[in-house]
Amino acid sequence: MTVRPDDPLIAGYHRFRTGVWPAQAQRYAQLARRRQQPAAAVIACSDARIDPQTIFDAEPGELFVIRNVAGLVPPYAPDGGCHGTSAALEYAVKILKVRRIIVLGHANCDGIHAMIHGPLRNARDFLGPWMDIAEPVMWPMPGPGSGEALETAIEAAVLSLSLSNLRTFPWIRDGEKAGHLALSAWRFDIGAGELRTT
Structure with missing residues (x-):
């Protein structure tokens, strides 16, 4: 080409x-x-409408950005499989020695929308199993039965789940306990340009 x-x-x-x-x-x-020396790692959705570098007005080299569908953090699972997000987290914490990890969710997440409304049946090779990470927050539904309020509630629940999953990694949990590593979850509203902690 x-x-x-x-x-x-x-x-x-x-x-x-x-x-x-x-x-x-x-x-x-x-x-x-x-060598790169970022102060923080940001786990964010791969949605083309959000960019952590832009949202945080960060210069090149300041953030180690890990992007995936829905910005999910899987639980710790050292099973020899290929785990891109987990490998990036290990690199950020053990090699780069970042002092902060931020899980950055956002409003109107297409991954969450697809998980709720079902078009994932057409993408089960990798996307379906990936989104299954968020299955624990789907049942019972954490909010009203449909619409934007439900999606907002599930987006918040997914952020909380990802933050909990970060703490299943022993070297992240130990770093936080020792005060060497700060963890947080934030949600960016694309339409309003607002950032909120969860």
Whole structure:
């Protein structure tokens, strides 16, 4: 596949290279000379409408961002399987020595919406089992039976579940207990631009 000159991603890169890069070239040079040292890890939904770097007005290198569908944290399961989110958490805590882990949920999450309303039956290879992580918060329903209020209640419950699941990782639990690691869960409202702790 050849890249077309009018490709919007290539056009975006050119804007970055001619606008942002010159203004931050020194910062990027510093980042290239040393290993990354982010202060925090952020577990966020892969939803294209939210970007933790933008929401937190973070500079390159400040956040270690882990993204997946619905921003879920699975429970600790060292079973030899491929666990992308768990591997990223281990890297952030044991190698990078981050001091904070933030689970960042958001309003109008398509993953949560799909889990509630059922279109996952068409995507069961990986997505269905992944979303099953959140199954414990689905029954009984944590809020009104339908609509936006139900989705908001489940989004909040999923954040709480992910925070609890973080504490199933022994090196996260121990780090929090020793005061070396702070854990929090926040919810971003896309339409209102508001960030709230849960």
